[in-house]
Each structure stands twice: as C-alpha cells, then as structure tokens.
Amino acid sequence: MNIIKRIAKGENKALEELFLLYKEKVFRMALAILGDQFLAEDVVQETFLKVQQNAKSYQFRNSEREWIMTIAHNIAIDILRKRKKEIVQEEIISYREMSDAVTDCDNDIGFLQLIEPLNEPDRQIVSLHLISGLKHREIAHILNMSVSAVKKRYERAIKRIAHEMEEHS
Numbered sequence: 001m002n003i004i005k006r007i008a009k010g011e012n013k014a015l016e017e018l019f020l021l022y023k024e025k026v027f028r029m030a031l032a033i034l035g036d037q038f039l040a041e042d043v044v045q046e047t048f049l050k051v052q053q054n055a056k057s058y059q060f061r062n063s064e065r066e067w068i069m070t071i072a073h074n075i076a077i078d079i080l081r082k083r084k085k086e087i088v089q090e091e092i093i094s095y096r097e098m099s100d101a102v103t104d105c106d107n108d109i110g111f112l113q114l115i116e117p118l119n120e121p122d123r124q125i126v127s128l129h130l131i132s133g134l135k136h137r138e139i140a141h142i143l144n145m146s147v148s149a150v151k152k153r154y155e156r157a158i159k160r161i162a163h164e165m166e167e168h169s
Contacts, residue, residue: 002060003064004018004055004067005055007051008055015048018051018064022065023044026043026072029072029073030075039079042079043075047075050071050075051071054071118160122156122157122160123157124143126158126161128142129154136150136151136154
C-alpha cells in the first residue's frame with residue numbers, strides 16, 4: 001500500500017518512514033531558500049505536519065516527492081516573505097524614530113549640526129521633508145529628481161544621521 005495512504009489511515013510508522021526518506025531533501029531545499037539552519041529545521045517540521053494533516057486529500061497524479069517538496073517550498077517561501085516584511089517594518093520604525101529625533105531638535109542649530117555631514121542634495125531633501133513637511137513627490141518635482149531617487153537618498157541620509165548620532169552617544 002502507498003505510504004501516503006497509510007499516513008491517511010493514521011499509521012504513525014508510515015509518517016516516520018516518509019520523514020526519514022525526505023527530511024534531508026526538505027532541509028537542504030529550505031536551507032538554500034532561507035539561509036538559516038533553524039528556520040530550515042522549522043520548515044522540515046511544518047512540512048511533515050502538513051503532510052500528515054493533508055494525506056487524505058493527496059492527489060496521486062503527482063509523485064509523493066513532488067508533493068512533499070512543493071509543500072516544503074511553499075512553507076519556506078512564506079517564511080521568507082514574513083522575514084522580509086518584518087525587516088522592512090523594522091526599518092520603517094527606525095526611520096520614523098530617526099525622523100522624530102531630527103524633528104525634535106531643540107533648535108535650528110541642533111538640526112543643522114545633525115544634517116551637516118550630508119551632502120547638499122541630501123541636506124535639502126531631509127530639510128524639505130522634515131522641516132517643510134513636503135512629500136517625496138513634491139521634493140522630487142522641486143529638485144528635478146525622480147521620486148524613487150528622493151526616497152532612496154532620504155533613507156540613506158537618515159541612516160547616516162543615525163550612524164553619526166550613535167557614534168557621538
């Protein structure tokens with residue numbers, strides 16, 4: 001009898017057999033996608049849990065290996081997307097905190113000292129955004145730059161200010 005059918009019938013021994021057969025392949029693929037051993041191990045665990053949960057709905061037109069690797073691939077990609085989203089959210093929070101720190105300077109001299117290390121276009125972008133409250137689109141129009149260039153320069157400028165502030169703390 002097919003190993004997946006046995007799992008569908010609740011045979012734990014069959015799940016163990018399948019696990020031993022494919023755990024290394026699943027792990028290697030997940031590691032290649034995620035670049036993290038612990039996350040790859042999580043993918044292995046979650047993959048075989050899903051195999052057990054979905055064994056009854058398994059379609060026999062695909063090989064069991066293809067089915068298992070598809071499940072593992074989807075799980076790894078989901079984890080990768082979540083990690084990227086978390087990183088982006090952390091960066092946004094960091095930029096907001098930096099923007100708040102720059103905006104909350106006690107006086108204009110403090111602000112000028114913070115932006116002094118920046119080159120002239122970056123100083124203009126940071127000033128126009130934080131002091132004048134202009135949107136990146138508006139700054140792009142004023143400086144005759146693309147919106148993406150303004151955003152990128154702003155992000156880099158804020159990172160540089162943050163780095164300078166850390167060094168002087």
